[in-house]
Amino acid sequence: MEFLIGLALIALVAAFVTVPLRRRAEPPSDSLEAERAELEALKETRYREIRDARADHAAGKLTDADFERLDRELRADAVEVLKRLDRLEERDV
Amino acid sequence: MLALGSAALAASLLVALYATGAALRGGIERDRRWVDSSRRAVYAFAALITIAVVIVESAFIGDDFSFEVVAEHSSTTTPTFYKLTAMWSSQEGSLLLWAWVLSLASSGVLYLTRRRLRELAPYATAVLMAIAAFFVGLMLIAASPFAELSPAPAEGAGLTPLLRNPYMVIHPPMLYSGYVLLSIPFAFAIAALITRRLDAAWIRSTRSFALTAWAFLGLGLLLGSRWSYEELGWGGYWGWDPVENAALMPWLIATAYIHSIMVQERRGMLKVWNVSLICGAFVLALVGTFLVRSGILESIHAFGASTVGGPLLGLIAVTAIGSSVLIATRFDGLRSERRIRSPLSREAIFLVNNLLLVGLAAVVLWGTFFPLIAEAVTGTRSSLGPPWFERFVTPLGVGLVLFTGIGPLLAWGKLSPSAAGRLLLWPGVAAGTTAVALALLTDAGESLWALFLFSFAAFTAVALGQEVWRAASARRALTGEGRGIALGRAVARNRRRYGGYLVHAGIAILLVGVAASSSFQTNRDLRLDVGESADVGDYTVTYERLDSDPTNERIAFAATLDVDRDGRDFATLSPARNYYPTMDPAAGPIGRYFEGEATSEIGLRAGAGEDFWTAFQPDLSVLDDDIARGNVELAELPPAAQGVAILALAESYAESPPPATFRVIVNPLVVWIWIGALVGLGGAAIALWPSAAARKRVRAAYAARLGRELEKA
Numbered sequence: 001m002e003f004l005i006g007l008a009l010i011a012l013v014a015a016f017v018t019v020p021l022r023r024r025a026e027p028p029s030d031s032l033e034a035e036r037a038e039l040e041a042l043k044e045t046r047y048r049e050i051r052d053a054r055a056d057h058a059a060g061k062l063t064d065a066d067f068e069r070l071d072r073e074l075r076a077d078a079v080e081v082l083k084r085l086d087r088l089e090e091r092d093v
Numbered sequence: 094m095l096a097l098g099s100a101a102l103a104a105s106l107l108v109a110l111y112a113t114g115a116a117l118r119g120g121i122e123r124d125r126r127w128v129d130s131s132r133r134a135v136y137a138f139a140a141l142i143t144i145a146v147v148i149v150e151s152a153f154i155g156d157d158f159s160f161e162v163v164a165e166h167s168s169t170t171t172p173t174f175y176k177l178t179a180m181w182s183s184q185e186g187s188l189l190l191w192a193w194v195l196s197l198a199s200s201g202v203l204y205l206t207r208r209r210l211r212e213l214a215p216y217a218t219a220v221l222m223a224i225a226a227f228f229v230g231l232m233l234i235a236a237s238p239f240a241e242l243s244p245a246p247a248e249g250a251g252l253t254p255l256l257r258n259p260y261m262v263i264h265p266p267m268l269y270s271g272y273v274l275l276s277i278p279f280a281f282a283i284a285a286l287i288t289r290r291l292d293a294a295w296i297r298s299t300r301s302f303a304l305t306a307w308a309f310l311g312l313g314l315l316l317g318s319r320w321s322y323e324e325l326g327w328g329g330y331w332g333w334d335p336v337e338n339a340a341l342m343p344w345l346i347a348t349a350y351i352h353s354i355m356v357q358e359r360r361g362m363l364k365v366w367n368v369s370l371i372c373g374a375f376v377l378a379l380v381g382t383f384l385v386r387s388g389i390l391e392s393i394h395a396f397g398a399s400t401v402g403g404p405l406l407g408l409i410a411v412t413a414i415g416s417s418v419l420i421a422t423r424f425d426g427l428r429s430e431r432r433i434r435s436p437l438s439r440e441a442i443f444l445v446n447n448l449l450l451v452g453l454a455a456v457v458l459w460g461t462f463f464p465l466i467a468e469a470v471t472g473t474r475s476s477l478g479p480p481w482f483e484r485f486v487t488p489l490g491v492g493l494v495l496f497t498g499i500g501p502l503l504a505w506g507k508l509s510p511s512a513a514g515r516l517l518l519w520p521g522v523a524a525g526t527t528a529v530a531l532a533l534l535t536d537a538g539e540s541l542w543a544l545f546l547f548s549f550a551a552f553t554a555v556a557l558g559q560e561v562w563r564a565a566s567a568r569r570a571l572t573g574e575g576r577g578i579a580l581g582r583a584v585a586r587n588r589r590r591y592g593g594y595l596v597h598a599g600i601a602i603l604l605v606g607v608a609a610s611s612s613f614q615t616n617r618d619l620r621l622d623v624g625e626s627a628d629v630g631d632y633t634v635t636y637e638r639l640d641s642d643p644t645n646e647r648i649a650f651a652a653t654l655d656v657d658r659d660g661r662d663f664a665t666l667s668p669a670r671n672y673y674p675t676m677d678p679a680a681g682p683i684g685r686y687f688e689g690e691a692t693s694e695i696g697l698r699a700g701a702g703e704d705f706w707t708a709f710q711p712d713l714s715v716l717d718d719d720i721a722r723g724n725v726e727l728a729e730l731p732p733a734a735q736g737v738a739i740l741a742l743a744e745s746y747a748e749s750p751p752p753a754t755f756r757v758i759v760n761p762l763v764v765w766i767w768i769g770a771l772v773g774l775g776g777a778a779i780a781l782w783p784s785a786a787a788r789k790r791v792r793a794a795y796a797a798r799l800g801r802e803l804e805k806a
Contacts, residue, residue: 006100009144013108013137020129034211041209041297049359052587053505058567059560061504061512070506 032088039085046078095159098148099239102229105141105192108134109226113219120215120288128215132203135218138225139196146193149180149238159245162186162238168251170646178262179252184386184401185238187265191382192228194266194273195221198302202277206298213295216284217277224276227408235400254647254673254692260320264313268340271310272378275343277302278350279375282368286419291364291426296354301781303351303371308777310344315770326693326708328616328758330766331607333482338461339381342454346374349450352500356440359505361430363440365420366447368427372416377454379409389465435507442500449493456485483611491546494604497597498553501560520556527551540612546604553601557594564591584779592780599773606765615759622752629757632705633657636755637665639711641740641747647673648686648743652709652753654696666696668709668755681724682735683742687713704760711753716746 053074057067112134119127149162153176158164166179166186180186199221206214232238255261278299285295317337318330331337350370356363383389387402420427433441460477468474502516528548531537537544565580572579584591619627621636628634635655642649651669655662675689696707719742727735 002094002097002100006097006104009101009141010104013104013141017108017111017130017134017137019133020126023126034208037209038294042294045293045297045358049505052590055564055567055587056504058570059563060515061502061508062506063509063512066507066509 032091036085036088039081039088043078043081043085046074046081050074050078094148094152094157095239095241098145099237101141101144101148102233102237102239105138105145106226106229106233108138108141109222109229112138112222113226116215116218116222120212120219125211128211128218131215131218131222132207135196135199135203135222138222139193139200142189142193142196142229145238146180146189149186149189150177153177153179156249157245158247158249159242160238161240161242164242164246164249166250166252168249171249171252172257175252175257175262179256180238181265181269182252182256183238185232185236185240187269187386188228188232188236188401189238190266190269191273192225192232194270195225195228195276198270198274198277199225202299202302210281210294210298212288212290213281213284216287217280220280220283221276224280224408227404231401231404235404250676251646251673254671254690255324257692258320258324260316260323264316264320267309267316268313268381271306271308271313271340271347272343272381274302274306274309275347275371275375275378277306278371282371283416283419286368286416286423289423289426291423293354293358293361296357296367300351300354303347303354304777304781307344307347307351308774308781310340310347311770311777312774314340314344315767315774319767322706322763323695323697324692326695326710326756328695328706328708328756328760330610330763333457333460333477333479335384335461338457339384342457342461343374343377343381345450345454345457346370346377349447350374352443352446356443360440362433363444363447364427364429365424366444368416368420370447370451372412372420376409376413376416377458379405379412383409384461437503437508437510437513439500439503439505442496442503446493446496446500449489449496453486453489453493456482456489460485487542490604491542491549494546494553494601495549497601498549498556501594501597502556516556516559519559520552523555524548524552536613540608543608543612546608550601550605553597557598560594561591588782589780592776592778592782595776595779596773597776599769599771599776601769602772603766603769606762606767606769609762610760610766613761617757619755619757620752621755623750625752630759631658632663632757632759633660634707634755634757636753639747639750639753641743642669643740643743647671648739649694650709650711650743650747650750651694652696652711652755654707654755656698656705664698664705666698666705666707667694668696668707669694670709670711681720682728682730682732683723683739684720686739687716687720699764701764702761704758704763706758706760708756709753710755711746712751713746715751716742 050071053062053067053070056062057064057071062070112131115127115134116131119125119129119131149160151157152160152163153167154173156163156167156169156176162180162183162185166183167176171179181190199218203214203218210217278296281295281299285291314337317340321332322328322330350367353363353366353370357367383402383405387405389402433444435441460482464474464476498520499517502520503513508516525548527550528544531544531547537547561580561584564583565576568574568583569576569579572582574582615630617627617629619629619634621627621634623636623638626633626635633656635657637653637655640651640653642651649669649671651667654666654668656664656666671692671694672687673689673691674685677685677688680688693708696709698705723738723742727738730738
């Protein structure tokens with residue numbers, strides 16, 4: 001009985017694991033989706049950094065000059081990410 | 094069921110090897126089908142290991158002594174709760190636990206990243222499943238939980254008495270979860286190095302796993318310390334024992350890592366540090382497993398005889414050397430994108446933080462391994478005790494407390510000197526005031542390091558409070574909200590930051606408890622007869638009586654102590670000593686109940702200011718003649734009759750006991766160690782909790798994706 005259960009288990013595992021191998025190659029939109037998800041995560045990180053810098057400035061940790069320089073840098077980084085997202089949308093059309 | 098369990102384990106090895114190969118093929122050929130197949134193989138691996146765990150646990154619950162692991166670590170008289178958890182008291186069971194937690198964590202991270210990190214995930218999968226294959230292979234070759242005993246004995250050896258404690262039950266799964274969860278960021282770091290995708294993407298996706306690993310390791314350390322305090326009868330919570338150090342080292346490096354990755358995320362710096370720290374943390378997690386499981390702590394010779402020590406050492410070597418080679422060959426890609434502009438910046442403080450924590454880990458590593466190396470070279474066993482560790486750890490730890498307060502005050506990039514002066518003023522005043530007050534009004538000045546630590550803890554408390562106050566005030570100024578609402582919303586909008594502040598507060602509180610209880614403890618060993626009293630500090634301890642408290646598992650003697658403080662009733666405590674029977678027939682049918690393993694139940698009155706702690710050691714030598722006579726005269730009687738004689742002996746001893754030894758310890762502020770640790774863990778939970786905004790973004794992302802796909806259809 002245990003032998004049969006073991007055989008059934010192995011057959012089940014083999015069937016489950018090989019499902020993807022029976023399909024055709026991945027459509028391009030799936031890899032675009034992955035890249036979009038990564039860029040969205042990066043965008044949120046950049047936004048959090050901008051908010052943190054604003055909070056540090058409001059708390060008096062940064063002078064006006066230092067905050068403006070840092071804010072410029074962070075916004076430039078965020079804009080780069082937005083541009084990459086836009087280019088991705090163009091490829092997806 | 095043995096055969097089914099063995100089959101599940103063997104199948105899991107094949108599946109793990111398949112997952113490794115399929116993942117590598119999918120990564121190299123960029124074929125999603127093989128990558129998806131490898132991910133499914135990870136899920137199947139988790140299912141097969143879970144089946145193996147269920148079979149072993151069922152055997153423990155059902156007292157199936159045909160399983161060798163059950164026969165050696167459980168018995169029919171072991172309480173059900175301890176039967177369930179006895180699995181990980183054994184070599185075989187702990188390796189199975191390692192593999193099981195790894196399978197669940199790997200399944201989790203691969204499910205969560207199934208649509209992201211497309212270039213990294215295949216190589217991370219291969220690393221995780223290679224590690225899994227190692228542990229399963231080790232079980233199959235050297236320590237199978239499905240080894241059979243034939244014929245099966247009628248009774249098992251029982252669980253080691255020292256492990257019959259709730260803290261010891263939870264401690265191994267927590268520690269192992271911590272070790273295993275470090276493998277997740279490690280695997281993705283290796284994948285990032287292989288693919289040269291050295292930006293912060295792998296850090297972002299695995300940060301939660303790193304923080305969770307840190308929290309589990311911390312919880313495991315806390316539980317082990319509490320167990321030591323309550324169970325081992327010496328009154329301490331940390332002895333710099335190699336087994337303790339084995340868990341502390343990866344925790345220290347993981348602490349450095351979870352801070353240092355913030356610098357890479359924000360400023361693109363410390364990339365070499367981060368890959369090195371996570372590789373180091375995981376190597377140390379393997380070292381911890383090796384120390385506990387290889388027998389090397391008994392002696393270098395026990396290690397030589399161990400079947401798992403050599404392979405574990407091999408895995409450590411491959412991991413350490415392989416990681417180092419990858420880091421060295423990818424050095425150019427790991428260059429920082431920016432420089433540290435000012436010492437008055439958060440990134441500069443995090444670099445100092447890294448140095449302090451790595452320094453601490455290095456001290457602990459040297460102190461743990463030097464005796465083992467010395468024994469291997471000279472043949473003479475030696476050890477470095479607590480005084481050696483404390484000489485080096487204390488100044489580093491005191492410095493760390495200061496920086497847990499300074500770090501949150503600073504900003505990313507640069508803090509102007511005038512702003513620094515303004516922000517450091519009140520914390521500095523608090524530190525100075527605390528130092529002066531304690532030196533003048535208490536005995537704290539007798540220990541300079543303790544005085545420094547208390548002062549720096551005050552600095553940290555005021556610094557963190559100031560940060561929270563300023564955040565609430567800034568939000569209030571913008572929104573007009575009430576102070577309480579402004580504070581709550583400021584915390585809710587930035588759980589990582591304020592959760593982190595709470596962790597810092599918890600660590601500072603914990604270290605205050607450590608400093609006070611280490612430096613100002615009162616410790617006396619007393620020898621008292623029934624009715625006698627003795628003074629310990631402000632307390633008077635009177636030994637009132639002795640009771641015998643037998644069960645079918647053990648004999649126990651419990652002393653009743655009346656404790657007065659400054660002439661008033663303070664507490665009535667009942668420290669006890671439990672005696673579990675030995676299986677050694679040479680001890681005799683009566684003697685085996687008095688000469689087996691003994692454990693202590695302490696008497697404890699905990700308080701915010703100090704703990705009154707006591708342990709008890711009865712003098713059983715007066716029973717030697719009776720035991721020897723009973724071993725001879727009662728040898729042929731049935732066990733039930735022998736049991737009656739043993740109970741009668743214990744009762745007569747309790748009615749007229751000889752003087753007993755009591756260890757009495759007055760431990761200042763020790764309760765704040767446990768409170769501080771719980772506060773820190775609470776902070777970690779807050780930092781890990783996904784915000785409502787994050788959940789809304791995930792829903793919006795799915796809605797947007799649905800919209801796009803509907804357009805194309």
